Amino acid sequence: MNETTPPDQSMTRAEARTAASMAGIYALRMLGLFMILPVFALYSEHLEGATPALAGLAIGIYGMTQAFLQIPFGLLSDRIGRKPVIVFGLLVFALGSVMAASADTIWGVIAGRAMQGAGAIAAAVMALTADLVREEHRVKAMAIIGMSIGASFAVAMVLGPLLNSWIGVPGIFWLTAVLALGGIAVILLIVPNPVVSRVRRDAEAVPEQFTSVLRNPQLLRLDAGIFSLHLILTASFVVLPLALRDLAGLDASRHWEVYLPVLLLSLPMAVPFIIQAEKHQRMKQVFVVSVIVVALAELVLFRFHNQVLAIGIGLFIFYSAFNLLEALLPSLIAKMAPPDSKGTAMGFYSSAQFFGAFVGGTVGGWLHGRFGLSSVFLFCAVVALAWLVLALGMEAPGYLNTRLLRIGALDPDAARQLARRITAVPGVAEVVVIAEDEVAYLKVDPRLLDEDVLDAVVENRG
Incomplete structure (x- = not known):
């Protein structure tokens, strides 16, 4: 039978809590990174060895380590589990924050900022969210995370200068470390453990x-x-x-x-x-x-x-x-x-x-x-x-929507036949059936899609 959920069904309370918790973890981490943007150029003038070029490097260096490590960390989470990778990444991020807070030279801050970026948990967070939220609500969960990042940026642009006048840039780095440790508490105490962790091609x-x-x-x-x-x-x-x-x-x-x-x-x-x-x-x-x-x-x-x-x-x-x-x-x-x-x-x-x-x-x-x-x-x-x-x-x-259908266990020949039948459904533009994942990925024109025909095809997928 077709295992898709009716479009009007809402996220469960557990799914909503998961989405909110993961958004909070991601946003708090990005808040710590963003708060430095509007204040660091002024702070760097007081650091030993600082030059404009090194100040710019200190601002941006986190991006290099984050860019190179986020996909490998996501792949590692497929092997050893999502939560261990996220906890490790947050610990690395907290360590980098402490290094930057304690530094009195520009090179010490650069090292700390690079270490902050090395706590690259983005892919693992998305993968854990995909494990805990059903396919039909995954886009909604990812949107919640995306909005939280935007909100953290807006808050950071205002909060950074305010905090700088109260506790200084070292204080902001210390606060960032505390926020990272708070994220670890959330991931261990609030976010549930997934029953099954596997590769989700729409999220990983x-x-x-x-x-x-x-x-x-x-x-x-x-x-x-x-x-x-x-x-x-x-x-x-x-x-x-x-x-x-x-x-x-x-x-x-x-x-x-x-x-x-x-x-x-x-x-x-x-x-x-x-x-x-x-x-x-x-x-x-x-x-x-x-x-x-x-x-x-x-x-x-x-x-x-x-x-x-x-x-x-x-x-x-x-x-x-x-x-x-x-x-x-x-x-x-x-x-x-x-x-x-x-x-x-x-x-x-x-x-x-x-x-x-x-x-x-x-x-x-x-x-x-x-x-x-x-x-x-x-x-x-x-x-x-x-x-x-x-x-x-x-x-x-x-202007197509992405649709994911759970199709159950199929052998490769049956999967190919199902793909051909789904392709013939009015409104379906693309379809890829992954037999080992027991899912079909579709791109559909919602104005033309015949839902009844699609349901009938998946009902009789064998």
């Missing part, structure tokens, strides 16, 4: 798919997009605190007065454009315009970074596009990736995001030291324009 990277995903030009364009977006974000914050203090004359303890209204005003700006992109099927047009807006924001900051109001306007323009792109890019990955390769595509997408933060911090710091503060904003604008060229060449996505 699969090594056999690496080559095909890395050869997909549309997915590579999107990876380049998230790389560029986080490069621009991180590079900008290498110099923004300095511009606000030294050129615009705003004391560091008051920087939150710029970030808070900018974030509050920019968050709702994404909503009507998301509706245009998804509901009215204008995804590529909205995406391209958003990249243009990012370039415009950096040009505003390049030209007017000596005035508080102008910086606020530039940041408002940037965050309006940033929030929209953070929502559009994962949606585009899901639409562009083959139905059974979504997890692998998202794994490389996340690695590109973190690697962008590393390059942004490193190059931004070097440019600041060599050519001055304004060169960083100009560099970011050039990166955005290069990204625009890639975005213009992107194929318009198909």
Whole structure:
């Protein structure tokens, strides 16, 4: 029989608790990383051996270790279990926070930040969520985690300057270590143990798919997009605190007065454009315009970074596009990736995001030291324009939904026959049946899909 759950069935209380707990763990970790962005450039001036280039490296170095280790940690969690990998990653992250808090040289902070990134739990968190949440609610759970990351960024931009005036950057690092230990308590005491842990292709990277995903030009364009977006974000914050203090004359303890209204005003700006992109099927047009807006924001900051109001306007323009792109890019990955390769595509997408933060911090710091503060904003604008060229060449996505069906045990011949029958169902665009996983991955046009025919095909799958 068809084991899919009716679309209107809600998540169970256990699933909702799992999604909330995993979102909390992920968000607290990212909060600790993000809180440093608006304050570290000012703090680094007091560290022994600090230069603008090394300050930028300290800001971005976590992205390098995170980018290289998150997929291996996810694969390791398939072998030894999700929770041990997550606990280990949080301990490593806490150790890095303590190292950075205790350091009085720039190289000590760089080592601590690299260690923070080495606690790369992103893939393992997604895998554990997939183990504990049924397929039909997995997208919802991942969306909750995604929203928590966005919220942590917004909170960090305001909380970082406030905490800096109370406890300083070392205090922020110590607080980050405490938050990581709190995450361990949540994972051990609140999150249930999965009955079965296995590879979920819609949520995890699969090594056999690496080559095909890395050869997909549309997915590579999107990876380049998230790389560029986080490069621009991180590079900008290498110099923004300095511009606000030294050129615009705003004391560091008051920087939150710029970030808070900018974030509050920019968050709702994404909503009507998301509706245009998804509901009215204008995804590529909205995406391209958003990249243009990012370039415009950096040009505003390049030209007017000596005035508080102008910086606020530039940041408002940037965050309006940033929030929209953070929502559009994962949606585009899901639409562009083959139905059974979504997890692998998202794994490389996340690695590109973190690697962008590393390059942004490193190059931004070097440019600041060599050519001055304004060169960083100009560099970011050039990166955005290069990204625009890639975005213009992107194929318009198909407006399809991903569907996962549990099909039970089938031999390979029966699986191939079932795939052919499902392909013939009106509204089904793609189907991949994985016999060993007992699931079928579909991409469907919800306007054309004949649910009754699909149910009948799966009912008689043998």
